[in-house]
Amino acid sequence: MRDAYIYDHVRTPRGKGRADGALHTVSPVNLLAQVLVSLRDRNELDTSLVEDVIAGCGSPIGEQGSAIGRSAVLAADYAETVPGQQIHRYCSSGLEAVNLAAAKISSGQSELVVACGVESMSRIPIGSSGGAWSSDPELAHKIHYVPQGISADLIATIHGFGRNDLDRYAAASQQRAAQAWSDGRFDSSVMPVHDEIGRILLEKDEAIRPQTDLESLGKLRPVFAGLGELGFDRQAILKYPQLENIEHSHTAGNSSGIVDGAGAALIGSAEIGAALGITPRARIRSCASVGTDPTLMLTGPAPSARIALDKARMGRSDIDLFELNEAFASVVLLFMDELDIPHEQINVNGGAIAMGHPIGATGVMLLGIALDELERQSLGTALVNLCVGAGMGTATIIERQ
Amino acid sequence: MSDTLKSANSMNNTEFETLHYHVTDRGVAIVTIDVPGRNVNVLTPALHRELGDVIGVLAANESVVGIVLSSGKQGFIVGGDLMRIVRYYEMNRSAAEAYEQSRTFSRVLRRLETCSKPVAVVINGSALGGGLEMALACHYRVVTNDESTKLGLPEVTLGLIPGAGGTQRLPRLIGLEKAVPMILDGTLVDPAEALRLGIVDAVSNPDDLLDVAASWVLEQGTPLQPWDQKGFRIPGGSKLNDMNIGRLFQIQTARIGAKFRHNYPAPVAALRCLFNGSTVNSIDQGLRIESREFSALTRGPVARNIIRSLFINKRARKFRKDDADKSLVDTCKRVYDEEGQRMLAEGLASPLVRNAAWAAGMEDAPADLAEVRQSPDPMNIDFDFESLKQRLLAIQSLAAAELWAADQLDPVVADLSTLLGWGYPSYTGGVLSFVDTMGLASFVAMCDRFADEYGDHFRPSGILNARADNNESIYAHEA
Secondary structure (H helix, E strand, O other), X not given: OOOEEEEEEEEOOOEEOOOOOOOOOOOXXXXXXXXXXXXXXXXXXXXXXXXXXXXXXXOOOHHHOOOHHHHHHHHOOOOOOOOEEEEOEOEOHHHHHHHHHHHHHHOOOOOEEEEEEEEEOOOOOOOOOOOHHHHOHHHHHHOOOOOHHHHHHHHHHHHOOOHHHHXXXXXXXXXXXXXXXXXXXXXXXXXXXXXXXXXXXXOOOOOOOOOOOHHHHHOOOOOOHHHHHHHHHHHHHHHOOOOOOXXXXXXXXXXXXXXXXXXXXXXXXXXXXXHHOOOOOEEEEEEXXXXXXXXXXXXXXXXXXHHHHHHOOOOHHHOOEEEEOOOEHHHHHHHHHHHOOOHHHEOEOEOHHHHOOOHHHHHHHHHHHHHHHHHHHOOOEEXXXXXXXXXXXXEEEEEEO | OOHHHOOOOOOOEOOOOOEEEEEOOOOEEEEEEOOOOOOOOOEOHHHHHHHHHHHHHHHHOOOOOEEEEEEOOOOOEEOEOHHHHHHHHHHOOOHHHHHHHHHHHHHHXXXXXXXXXXXXXXXXXXXXXXXXXXXXXXXXEEEEOOOOOOEEOHHHHHOOOOOOOHHHHHHHHHOHHHHHHHHHOOOOEOHHHHHHHOOOOEEEOHHHHHHHXXXXXXXXXXXXOHHHOOOOOOOOOOOOOXXXXXXXXXXHHHHHXXXXXXXXXXXXXXXXXXXXXXXXXXXXXXXHHHHHHHXXXXXXXXXXXXXXXXXXXXXXXXXXXXXXXXXXXXXHHHHHHHHHHHHHHOOOOHHHHHHHHHHHOOOOOOOOOOOOOOOOOOOOOOOOHHHHHHHHHHHHHHHHHHHHHOOOOOHHHHHHHHHHOOOOOHHHOOOOHHHHHHOHHHHHHHHHHHHHHHOHHHOOOHHHHHHHHOOOOOOOOOO
């Protein structure tokens, strides 16, 4: 199997995912097309060489429906011959797009593929695309479905992460994200989003609250206690009966934010890079996805990381930098415990708690953030990872070139 | 009598046993259901058959303009013949056979609503279960204003679901959200509430009911249900491309899971009927889905257990809570509490034991769990939850079975005492139905296994073993 390389990546800033969010007036296909245009222009790319545009999307319905990858190709004026598709693995859709692109390159089926992702959560609310897992009583009853927030609280309860632990982590995420922006660490990869008449709508992540501290976080109310009372807590207890109850400790402040955004990465073989005269920035060492208990749901990161490490014949100590999606603070704290990762080594530029989690786009955004940081610190390897709905985890290991 | 109802020839047709009819001068066939030998109308196989037959006769009669269904008794129809459900279980029918049987009445009602003549129904008193389902299959419903009248589908409280279109027609009539409490919880409504919900078209004083129904047939009667009209949509929406519908099913699934603790198959079967039935575009397909679910429940033990103990035997013995065998209840409570203490002594944390009791369906947790100081370790998953649940029930059933084996305990009294006077879970049918459902030999074998693992207090006595070896069963079973 030959290697797949990351040649470039670019992303939009993340806009608040509500009606007054800066990106709300931009359609998801337009948002994704702007990213594709930027990726093309930055690399002076002859788009007729692109053999697929794989788009991750978490709610592929309505204006995000029906192979938005192909729609974005047409909207971005890529060559008509470029096909496009859409893939879904909940929160890791964007990283799964990268992994599928890498598989196409490694297998020799393709030379050059765009992996991307998009989510306009202000226009297509999370959950819009339904799904048997959560909403078909036959399955939901059988597997004790609970919403993700309940799972996050369940993890915190089982592993003894208190409200303070979660809030402390969340405050650090805000500070790190604010610091990263003020240091200009994101400048080379975040492109401004324009409106129809060419004005800039958004240049920087809109949701960050740099002034956030433990005190302000402490005032927020737990979000999922009410849902728990409807029956979800007891559904979870039937599966985790060692617990007296579920401590509802996640709030809007220590969970990921709802935002709009898109991102893309250019993935190709060594040969195509040489032919085009572009330099690979990182090699994709391995990819993995795995299933875990759907009720606890968000514990996939560690097992998927271990599988990816095994596939790359690497050990935990071979990884210099970790980037795990901050879906909920408890998910990251658990992962740090399980793989023995110090806080200094993970999510060093903050994460979704500060900047938001545009479901289908987050994976490819994290990949880019990790790669930029490897370059900035002159480090070698990074493991990018997300917890995933319905009990899964997805991981990708990259090595700077 | 008003002009609408006048009939020169007031002779009743009497070829049927469970109903009779006459046709008014203006061509309204008034069908009166009057099941012989009963104080109230219940749905019997004869009534199923004859209702189908009379529809055929009247639909073919060109002088009949439309039909009014009514009751010859004080109430309308208060459900089905419960003894039949118990007998069906004992018969051990194949899935295909059970399905065909469950289709019978459902097909009759479908024929009723598609008979091409307008059908109105006079609900002169309580219409429950199959009675309300029959009314829902009519094109127009008028109900008495008598406030003591109840309308509803209480089948889930019997371990069943509505099996003659109730889970399909009610949501198509009033929307999924309003249908949920009636179908999943068996909530009953009075006439005013039924009108507000849209279950009936009119409320009338008892004297005018027939006239209102017959007038509707003559003046407005359309022989077409809303759901048989082109472009029909369920009010309030259906299908998962509507987020509100997704949320409804998520929350109801969680509520049902928590309320029934995964011990009762009926509520979740009802939920599947609502979901799958509202997702298919044809009511005929919805009715098939419902029949499949209904037939599966009649083959499982839970409906049999609930019906045999809490309806048939309770009524036959006129058993009330106060009649509970106090000494048996004390024995059950004692061995149950002791088992809880044993679990703590085995090193299990009290929340786990409490949750096992709750999940098994016990009303109360074993006593004195909270006083034992044991710090729960949420990471410790070294336990077999199913065994814990089973032990807490089995230890009580063993105590009762020993008394039964020594001819000191009547099974009916044992079951009703533990259900009504103690808090043993109803899905089992009671402390000895638990044994009966499993089979005495399997129960004794399970206790032996528990004895090997958890101590000799689970060891069945020689006499109980002997009766198990003898292939005896606690309740007499019809061949």
